[in-house]
Amino acid sequence: MATTVHEPPQIDSRRLAGERHSGNGAGGGIVPDGDLRVAVEYSPPPSSTAIWVVLFAITMMFAAFTSALVVRKGSSLDWQTFTLPSVLYFNTLVLVISSVTLELARRRIASFMVVLRSQGESPARWLYVTLFLGVLFVAGQYVAWSQLRAEGLYLATNPSSSFFYLLTVTHALHVLCGLGGLIYVIRKLSKSVLRRNQLDAAARYWHFMGILWLYLLLLLRMKL
Template identity: 40%
Template sequence: MPSTIVTEEIELIHSGKGPGGGDSSGDGGNGGDGDGGRGDSSGATRVPQRAYVTGMFIALAGILMFFMAFVSAYIVRKDMPNSAWIPLQGPRILWLNTLVLIASSLTLGRAHNRFKAQDEEGFRHWWATTTFLGILFVAGQIIAWRQLAAQGIFLASNPSSSFFYVFTGAHGLHLLGGILALLYVQFRATRKVARGTAIEVVSMYWHFMDGLWVFLFLLLYLGR
């Protein structure tokens, strides 16, 4: 095999790029993509705060794939020949629930702003409002289930109702997790994770769950 870059090797050793430095010579050996690795290597923290944000991004990608699997199953299943599909008339309370959840995202944004403005009281107020709206949403979803059940529509009644229960159930479980996280930030001073990071990460999750619900809701209504 012909070698391409022998002569400059001694140079490479002499010039010796330090940490974080990139040099573009050579096929991979000494390359740097300008991505310098852990920047804030302040010995005090073991895990940089941004790892939590990265982690939440990654988690949301995984959760998105999980729901997209349901969604693609829904689309395929609905349009199959002999699908035995009876479009589901969703309970009206779902509209209200959707509004409540959207409102919770707004109050959460408010809380986040208050926190940035270092207004602790305002933050706690809006944060608690968000938690309350979240609980209200879950309660509303349970009422929707009960209304359907009262009409005799259960999980196994029809593929459309099966998907309805699966969508709302899976989303509701994820949202309950979000409520727990909201309560945790409200009542427990976080030690390992800085408070700001915790607030940011929980907000990301909550907004995502809100957006996801709006998408699922539109799918259930428009795509039935």
């Protein structure tokens, strides 16, 4: 190329449009996205990208566990199947409902961000419900583990139980991180410094935990 001066590239209108709906930040003391500085004007907020990166890493991790399970089951003669504790289905329902309540919360907060509401209506209410359901899920998983232990199925009893504990405990730990995220969002909201993309990131993570659990349940049903 001979001449080398180029105009800076045009601001990506698609990305900007995505950010615009978060409002102009007039209401409720909630800070809008975007920054007056040029540097980030045309970039998505990093937390939107980051959450996909995190979800990708978690996916890879569970993919590794899954392939380990498939190989381990395929190569051995010592695999004993067992019936999953039925409390797992209840837990599944709880986790699915928690995703619904989180969506409700997100809508409330979105409209809260645009229009100034009276102080009486806390947009965090559905977040608390979600938080409660999340805790209930983890408690339910604990019940499932206790039931299996009562049946004499421990981590090292059989490869099938090893994988059961491995997958469910790893998932539960990730759900606990999600709960941490929700608490973070609630705290930010109560201080009126929540950003839209933080809420979205926490929500995406939470929904992903639900999808991951549905996948794990299917895997455990098919393979154990």
